[in-house]
Amino acid sequence: MIEEIDKRIIRELQGDISLEKRPFAVIAGRIGISEEEVLKRTGSYLDKGYMRKFGAILLHREAGFKANGMGVWDVPAGDVQRVGEIMASFSEVSHCYERPSFDDWPYNLFTMIHSENEDGCHEIAERISRATGIKRYKLLFSTKEFKKTSMEYF
């Protein structure tokens, strides 16, 4: 159960911590509870799976991932589990999901592929294609970033 106090802590944690020796004390001060309480509850969010992680988010473009290609794959419904597991095993693939397909959009498996440049992404996609036997796919590159924010939940 998420209580009011949790919402206030989550509101702080979804942002950026202060770079000081005791960042959780800063959060505690803003909310008006003890540092111990902030630490206890923050730890519990990890245990309960509310948080996937508490850590540093890096700027990937700056960190050397210059090209990010969204691979979209047309996979027969009965083959999705096998293919999805193979795709997920590639270290160059950061995300792998199944999504619905439509008449004008047959691609039901999505992978985010990272490499130094677009050619590198194509080369990885070809390897994935060979490993899975899925031949109908596209690689969509982002040509412009219009928005990139962290969700503000509460």
Next chain:
Amino acid sequence: MNQSKIENNLDSLDKKILNRIQTGFPVEERPFLAIGNELGIEEEEALKRVIRLKKDGIIRRIGASFDSRRLGFDSTLVAMKVPEERVDEVVLLINGYKEVTHNYLRDNDYNIWFTLIAPSGERIKEIIEEISSKSRISEIRNLPTTRFFKVNVDFNFRDDGD
């Protein structure tokens, strides 16, 4: 994964710190002391380096990555076919929603791709319908995850021991 350019500007200790704090920043009273103890450096040095990596833009933020579903939220990916001459106007409409967290132009017929996080699936449908009717564009596809295989955005910095 190639990350040569940035690696050239990071020394071995920077990489160790980045590897350590991206998988998990210590949730304790003095996290930089904990990092320092693990890596054999002073608390001050750990803090100073993290401040520099943040200032240099290598660290975007240090905080929580929540699992929206576990918090009771719903999320989706939306693809939309927007005529080139209307992209700016439609992007303004889409980005006006605080529930839209990412929005990209991609080289495809479906050229606008954005992610939505909202307290319910109903709210997500409502937003998509609103965007569709306000923009008078019916080619808009709701693509929620139906099966999950992987999410791992961590980035392993090789330590060449320089």
